Amino acid sequence: MKTRITELLGIEYPIICGGMFQVGRAELAAAVSEAGGLGTITSKTQVTPEGLRKEIRKVKSLTKKPFSVNLNLFPSTTATPNEEFIEVLVEEGVRIVETSGRSPENLMTQLKDGGIKVLHKVAGVKYAVSAERMGVDAVIVVGNETGGHPGMSDVGTLVMLPRVVDAVNIPVIGGGGFADGRGLVSALALGAEGVVMGTRFMATKEAPIHDNVKNWMVHADETKTIVVQRNIGSASRVALNEVSKEVDRLEKEGATLEQLLPLITGQRSKHVYFEGEIDGGIWSCGQSVGLAKEVLSVQELILQMVTEAKRSFNSIQQRIHQTLPI
Numbered sequence: 001m002k003t004r005i006t007e008l009l010g011i012e013y014p015i016i017c018g019g020m021f022q023v024g025r026a027e028l029a030a031a032v033s034e035a036g037g038l039g040t041i042t043s044k045t046q047v048t049p050e051g052l053r054k055e056i057r058k059v060k061s062l063t064k065k066p067f068s069v070n071l072n073l074f075p076s077t078t079a080t081p082n083e084e085f086i087e088v089l090v091e092e093g094v095r096i097v098e099t100s101g102r103s104p105e106n107l108m109t110q111l112k113d114g115g116i117k118v119l120h121k122v123a124g125v126k127y128a129v130s131a132e133r134m135g136v137d138a139v140i141v142v143g144n145e146t147g148g149h150p151g152m153s154d155v156g157t158l159v160m161l162p163r164v165v166d167a168v169n170i171p172v173i174g175g176g177g178f179a180d181g182r183g184l185v186s187a188l189a190l191g192a193e194g195v196v197m198g199t200r201f202m203a204t205k206e207a208p209i210h211d212n213v214k215n216w217m218v219h220a221d222e223t224k225t226i227v228v229q230r231n232i233g234s235a236s237r238v239a240l241n242e243v244s245k246e247v248d249r250l251e252k253e254g255a256t257l258e259q260l261l262p263l264i265t266g267q268r269s270k271h272v273y274f275e276g277e278i279d280g281g282i283w284s285c286g287q288s289v290g291l292a293k294e295v296l297s298v299q300e301l302i303l304q305m306v307t308e309a310k311r312s313f314n315s316i317q318q319r320i321h322q323t324l325p326i
């Protein structure tokens with residue numbers, strides 16, 4: 001499977017595991033890269049530049065294939081040392097970063113001087129256009145179905161993705177709702193050169209999270225997520241649980257950031273991921289949870305996706321030939 005993205009990144013399949021705070025650690029990232037996709041570790045999870053260096057070295061010990069590091073540019077209550085993180089990336093020979101949350105403009109010179117390819121994630125056409133203007137190598141666009149931050153516009157991937165494809169010349173990676181081979185073919189049909197997935201990769205054997213979370217996911221359907229944090233301008237699609245319902249209720253009553261913080265803090269999501277308390281806090285989860293029906297190894301998932309994509313493509317060709325005189 002060759003696209004401008006597989007060529008740009010030096011990977012076999014146009015399947016990327018996006019950065020996932022707390023979840024995107026070395027074992028998952030390495031497994032995705034080893035299986036022919038692009039795995040990503042999240043710098044913010046590692047807190048310090050030296051923590052990040054250790055995690056990068058762990059990935060390098062598990063795979064020789066390309067991987068990326070997510071730089072989190074979202075506003076945060078704790079400072080994120082992104083310039084120092086980039087120094088570590090350059091020293092460790094990391095070649096790809098995924099940026100998200102805010103424009104990477106003030107980091108572009110440092111990243112480009114370090115020989116790093118930049119995939120910038122956006123949730124709107126105008127942000128994709130400005131990212132292209134500032135020199136990113138590819139843009140990732142996520143629609144409303146996505147786990148994590150879908151932006152504030154409520155536009156689904158089916159419309160958002162081709163709108164961005166039409167608006168820029170650099171390669172576009174689509175995200176939000178993709179979980180299988182049919183999704184991959186549909187993304188390619190919409191003009192994307194690859195897909196980014198987060199939610200589906202959580203329900204894999206290598207995802208370093210508690211089995212309770214994976215089991216919850218394979219039994220949940222596509223209605224079991226909710227968008228919260230609109231009031232504070234940071235919409236987030238998360239799993240529907242006791243805490244997210246409470247956040248939703250408080251927001252409808254006009255709660256402020258200070259009132260919401262004890263519930264939405266990332267510290268609480270650790271109880272979910274590592275102790276398996278499904279109602280321990282809010283945790284990112286996309287609508288594609290409804291498509292995750294079993295916990296597979298990353299290798300199985302990627303092979304299944306590629307096989308299904310080919311089958312799906314052939315079936316489309318057959319159906320078109322049967323009905324159209326071409």
Ligand SMILES: Cc1cc2nc3c(=O)[nH]c(=O)nc-3n(C[C@H](O)[C@H](O)[C@H](O)COP(=O)(O)O)c2cc1C
Pocket residue numbers: 017018019020021023042070072099100101121142145146147148149175176177178196197198199200202283284285286287288
């Ligand atoms: C648990 C989880 C944590 C995430 N954390 C981040 C993050 O820290 N930074 C980021 O850019 N995207 C984050 N995302 C978004 C993913 O990188 C990816 O863009 C998204 O999951 C794709 O949509 P999908 O969930 O429908 O597969 C997260 C997603 C999930 C499910």
